[in-house]
Amino acid sequence: MSDGRWGRRLFLRSLGLGASMLPFVPLLEAHAATSAPPRRLVFFFSSNGTIRESWLPTMDSSGLVLSPILSPLEKLKSKLLVVDGLNHTVVMEKGERIGHSAGMNTALTGRKAKSIDPKDPLKSLATGISVDQYLAQRIGKDTKLPSLECGVQAPLFTSDNVALSYLGPLRPIMPENSPYAIYDRIFRGFDPSGAPGSAQSAGAAERLLDRRSVLSSVSRDLDAVRRRLPQSDRIKMEAHLSAVDAIEHSLSTGVGSAVARSCKQPDLGVPLELWKNDNIPALAKLQMDLMVMALACDLTRIGTIQFGRAGAAHRFNWLGPEFASDPALAVTDAAKGFHALAHKEADPTSRAKLVKINTWYAEQLAYFMGKLASVPEAGGSMLDNTLVVWFNELGTGGTHSHEQTPWVLAGNVGGRFKTGQLASFPNQPHNRMLLTLCHAMGVDDDVFGDPDYCGKGPLTGLTT
């Protein structure tokens, strides 16, 4: 399952195909100086719940006192806003299923999941648009890609438990696990030396028209085929349709407005095998580097970095000998690995390992925040204008609890969030968090997801 060298090679080839590509040219710093930095939002997902007593920080007079799990973020704690107490209330009260999959499907949609296979209770899909896609449709129009979904060994070659992002009911966008494909997608047709104003030519306008008519013909066919397939195969057409929609959106979007000087294509190094368990840390780093560059080049403003999936069975061999096991089969065996461990959280040895795993995710967040902080922007850094939202499909993995789900907001959007604190909202529906994020991005809606759980509006006290 190794990926090989096709990514960059194809990128180079795509440059050679300039005529058939819509020229993509970033506007340069001249523009950036005259406008406020864009607001950006990145969702950062890890799975299987947390160990709350090792996750929950405290406050003292000097601010946040970090927990063991959050300790890797010590130097960045003034940029953190830890939100405790939120429940996936919609799943608890209305859900047909309450397992990992339900959490995955409700986390960003604020709606209950729908079971799609009566014989397999684990298979469910979301019943509404996810907040990242909703915002991408509203604020993603100015960038090449309305949104970017990166996976780190995310799908398990199955169609459920996989996607966080939905374009609508039962319409997942599959996360891309190959950094080489992501590289290609971001930088395809990208010309870092391009001058402003050269973006559109008559040929390009004609090509745009062609592509639109071809894609709408493809969409019609996808819909026709979808109707004729058995239920279990329909999701393949749904995901394909989502992908076509995403491409269609990106055909006509603008070319960005605030390209940082740091915008450059990263070197991906030696190609890595995509499904080798022990490559996870290296793959994660590549995906995070690429996400930072996609933001720095203003090719997108909404992103998702998805570590595994709900119920991920990865093995964290790199965390010590007690984690070591067969890498080849690790990601295909739900009876083992991280997921099985999460079900043994009552056992002290397993619990210690779970803390270590969650701490590793905090290290990844610290790395990502550090990269954002290294990109200067408007007198500060890109971290000042990028909100990273670390979340989970469950509160506690072992009991499949949807209570007290762990949310960490990191970074900021133009000083809007009051960071450096712990905020508690016991038993409040997480829809209010999703609404908070909408407001932060300038979309002042009254409801997001199931309207029954939005009564009190955005969470109070988080923003200035």
Next chain:
Amino acid sequence: MRSRDRAARLALGLALVVGLDIGVGCGGAGAEQPNVSGGDRKAKDAVDVGVAPVPLRRLTREEYNNTVRDLLADTTRPADAFPPDEAVGGFESNNLAPVTPATVERYMDAAEVLAAKANKRLDALAPCAEGRPHDICAGEFVDTFGRLAFRRPLDEGERSALMALYADKAARSNYAGGIQLAIEAMLQSPQFLYRVEPAEGPSSSTRALSGYELATRLSFFVWASTPDSQLLDDAAAGRLSAPDGVERAARRMLKDPRAVDGIKSFHRQWLGLAQLETASKDVALGPAFTPELKSAMVEETLRFTAHAVLAGGDTVETLLTSSASFVNAPLAKVYGVPPPAEGFAMVDLPPGQRSGVLTHASVMTVLTHADETSPILRGRFVREKFLCQVIPPPPPSVNTTPPKIDPALTTKQRFAQHRTDPSCAACHQMMDPIGFGFEHYDAIGSFRAVEGAFPIDAVGELSSTDDADGPFDGAVELGVRLAASEEVRRCIAKQWFRFALGRSERDGDATSVAAAYRAFAREGFDVRELVVAIAKSHAFRHARFEEEGSAQ
């Protein structure tokens, strides 16, 4: 009893592949027994309905490349730029994971490039004689090309949509531009990219495939490519509606040069040769292991297996025991034979050293670590590929780093812990003793008489088989033993069945698999007869849909 255990292990392996939550174990002292539903053989026969579902398959990269070669005479292999295929049960099928936007963008790129190239050779593809109305010519093109691309005649809705696309573009540019855009759309249509077999009838129903669906299954099975016009004609005329018609079609296809693609595709996947292309052990193996040598190794095995099948006779015997193979100059060095005058030639390898694909440099190289041989990988290879038994992964608590290389010990001695530690022995007794039989072949498959200061000890042992148990000395003896085993021959038939259906066999397939094996055996184990028998089988000619929801 033993054979039922293995069936259980096999089922278990499949379950692992799809990530089900069930217990695993190898049997033997102290080990947990596999916990698999399905009951005994009788119960399985009782639920055998003759066919199990085949999930929707998306063209693999190889199938896409071959298809555009046959449709558009394009040999640039555009799908090599697509993300990797997903393999289930060892064979690429793309039948589980939905696509990502990045993949769909690649489809768009490839379609645009292919259509632009087609535009340049329109005289061949969509000729339009002077004076004929362009719309008429375009309609003919959409009908003929559409039938080949969608692998069935277009329905009225599809035809009119494509004609509208053509007409709109032709009005903005010209005839050629309109045709180009229609090609672009067809190459991105799900009807082209997927092998669509619609659900029809009530839930949990089995239906015979239509002629066109069967033509599609046949061509991707036998040719690894799209049906030709004649096969679609067979479908249209109803000639594929009965087994004897399918047999005639399959026999014609096996005589076509494209059959070599299908045979090579099977062996490339079955023997795991793709892993060789991405093997990253160059440094450890030194300058001898060049990219040229790597691709020569793959080429050798593909040429050899195609030869083994097309030469007729007992294919299994040839595959497992031949002492001849195809070599070029770099490979000649590995095998210690004089290089051929040019390119590849079939030569006799040094006597007593080689045993068909078992000892090919490609296979031996894939089944090693960077710097040493791996009896485990080699033993597991025989167990899984030739006996169709599945070894579960080690328990999570086990350290799987191979023992350190120690010049004072042989490889065989270093792996001794596997036999002495009972927690290892249950599974490793299934692998290591077979793997030791390959100790004569180093990390790139060269024959060696000594390892460091020690003479090679290649005594191995087969166990837990129906009819091949016992000690053997070296891979040549192993090859003879395996070739004489009915269990091995049944396994090879199963592997072809998995390749044909793009998934592993399930309970419902038992009758079809058994019938295919009987025909294989009756015809002296000529693989071409096996291919014909699988094509005629009930499972291959029917579709089954297990759950059905209302259309949305």
